[in-house]
Amino acid sequence: MSDVAIETAPRAAASAAPPLLRATAVCKTYRTPDHIGRLVLDRVDFSLREGELVAILGKSGSGKSTFLRILAGLIPASSGTVEYRGRKVTEPVQGVSMVFQTFALFPWLTVLGNVELGLEAQGISAAERRRRAVDAIDLIGLDGFENAYPKELSGGMRQRVGFARALVVNPDILILDEPFSALDVLTAETLRNDLLDLWMEKRIPTKGIVMVSHNIEEAVEMADRILIFSSDPGRISAEVPIAAPRPRVWDSPGFRQTVDHVYTLLTTVPGRDGRRGAKPDQIGIGYRLPDAAVQQLSGLIERLTEPTYGGRADLPHLADEENLHMDELFPLLETLQLLGFAHVSGGDIELTPAGRAYADADMLTRKQMFADAVLKHIPLAVHIRRVLDERPGHRAPAARFLRELEDYLSEEEAERVLDTVINWGRHAEIFAYDYDTEVLSLENF
């Protein structure tokens, strides 16, 4: 038995206690201009038990951030309920603190002022405030910086202020929104370890932590349980309990095995008709095309054909070697799959014959191959090309396609997807786009 057990039952003691936080059938629908509504969260059930640290992983657009904010009481659920110790959560409640991705410190308040703010809002006396704030600052290792302004501090120190501010109100539950993602690798590790120490040694009164992360290793290191969110609409697609004792060693075989498992779960999309894996022929016009630049795709393909990999790579290893985090790597993987240049399964990526041929080709041939792949596998590009072909002047405003996309995606996502397809189309010379007039056309071909 390795030191990290996969798919074991949660600790019996933990499951016996009533949950700290419970979400039941939480749905979130955003209103669209045509009043149909777009589902971003679909019947999510979740409970946080005492003494538990739960990490949430998911691709961008899986609604994990939205879900976190619903738990925090910052945005209301469209249906379903969130309960904190049996009481319904409809707005931020006392006892739940949040730490933000980009720190959310008030730039005009000193470290002390930022930490004291929450206490001040509770109407606690000045002397008491000062004492508790100083204690929290001491606890998180910010001694000596009480009178510094946030802009004087490095990112890591700023996030420490974020933690001190969250901890000073003695929260029952900590909600962490990618708290380490804006920090460099070393700083993130130090802060992560400090937080884990405080948590494991019970030096903070916090009884439960929910954390959204974009770093798989980080989640495997910290969490008692990992929830995996799938996209469109967001729902919990898998749950990975981790019983291994802490501190967990990143290089141990058990750790690597769990990381591999999580990678596999994240890159396997449940198929629409029961099949597994996103088959290119399944996607429609409104598919949320991943945000991948052609240069990066070419770079990744070339890298994969090098002797180190020989056309096949283990995803955690690849991410580590190429210094790509989840949010950068996954769009590339998905695009390569969509275009038929690679297969991803079981936490590995393997180039297809088409992918290998692409790597060997010269620049002009590559362009042609890319164009063929886009026209074969990306329905949106095919659709745009067809419309342009049919129109007498071979011109169409971009807004026309944007409106179509908005039937499937949020306004923001629709714009991003259209930008992506325009970039691919321009590179492949399938169509042209004029920035000033915002018109797509077949000019110059």
Add this chain to the structure above:
Amino acid sequence: MEQRWGLPLVAWPSRLRPNYWDLVALPMVFGTIALLAWGGLAMSQRYHVGEVLPIDLDPWRLPAYALRTVLRMAAALVASLVFSLAYAALAAKNRQAEKILIPVLDILQSVPILGFLSITVTGFIALFPGRLLGVECAAIFAIFTSQAWNMTFSVYQSLRTVPAELIEAARMYHLSPWQRFWRLEVPHAIPSLVWNMMMSVSGGWFFVVASEAITVSGQTILLPGVGSYIATAIDQKNLGAIGYAVLIMLVVILLYDQLLFRPLLAWSRKFRNDSAPDEDNARPWSLIVMQRARVFDLLQEGVLALNRAVDAVITGIVRRRMPRGEPKPPAPWAEYAYDLILLAAAGGGLYWIVAFIRASIGLHEIGWVFLLGLLTAARVLVLIAIASLVWVPIGAWIGLRPRLADRVQPIVQFLAAFPANLFFPVAVVLILHFALNPEIWLSPLMILGTQWYILFNVIAGTTALPAELRLAASNLGVRRWLWWRRVILPAIFPAYVTGAVTAAGGSWNASIVAEVVQWGPTRLRATGIGAYIAQYTAEGDGPRIALGIAVLCLYVLLFNRLLWRRLYDLAAERLRLD
């Protein structure tokens, strides 16, 4: 514990103990208080319309007059500050209110400032019968209108752009709405508010001078101040007195800059979100005095305590009254009904205005007024074009020499603030001396004070051009005309448009005082809508003032929509340097 955390813990009492800096600061504080008392007393003086307040041209009386002018400015500034916070908060927080408040603000912005004076002065006099306060209020209101609108827009913009995470943090840590406003939203708005305040005051000096000599239904009221001093000097053809007035104005503007805006600007940097500490962190001497002297700490503590007390009361009331949870959006039918009521009110208002004007003015004259507007528009456009031809090359030349630019910028800023109307008499003397055509030669007066905005922005735009782009251009051998066309002109375009918009707006406003100019008994007049408004304001002809202002306003709106907005969008979309 107390030893370890010594500084913050024991700093409390000693912070409020006086130190040497208080020797400088105390006179500043008490001087200000005494000045306010004196000014208030002088303003509430008894007065009846028709009475003449004697203005003495003795230069030794001038400092006292200047103080009155300064106080008027300060009063207007405080009023603008309060107004901008309240109005912007309402517009940013209430969608129903926003629907009407923001378009109204947009129109108010294009109403000529001296037009407000013409309309409101009678009302203010009626408000405080038998006191000078009414006339004072009218003058202060006119200055207020020259400052409030763009300050309000800046606060509104800031309130709409508070970072989402900060709002979430404020909610997570249970700040009450009042706390959220004062601890998050107002601080976030401060940097751009302070900058806009400075720009507003800079434009405001022109209107202080113009609004102190008010003519109501044929009677001229001279409020003691620099503006009236100049009006009297013009009346008596005393060039020497005008020279003194120019001198004292110079001192006043310099003092305002040194004592108010330098420290305010330096202080407002604290509220900026920039992660990198600011490069030019040199604190002006006046801010150092304020930050080190205990008396200001005492004042600050007092204000904060007051704010906390109000917070406790308001939060108490709000908690009791309001049910918890998100307010529900109003039903769609209620929104439609609200829109309908707005439309009906607008229609009714329009009908009333047309009826008011048509009652005494024929269609023929209305057409003529539109033609007058066209004439003034032509003047503004030609002047902007000429000023651009002159100042763009000069500004680019200066901007390419950073050390020169550093020295020139404060001077240009000062020139923009200086009330150009002080120099109008000189122009009249020149026109009379050389027997020039006033239709043409009065026009430059409109742009005398506003052309500096073009120069200022062009210099700033050129300085902002990345050194790498300049090096790349010279490396490619781009020179002369090609360099102007492909490098510098596109690079400074966004900054230039900002400057030109400000200059054009200022020129429209100036037309009311620049198209009719006096020197003793001689009166020079150019044909235009400004002269039309000025003439009927003097005669107190309500419908004609309304017509003139409405038409002028229409032209300004039209220009903004058809010309400036488009250039702005073009600049923002294509020629940004980031």
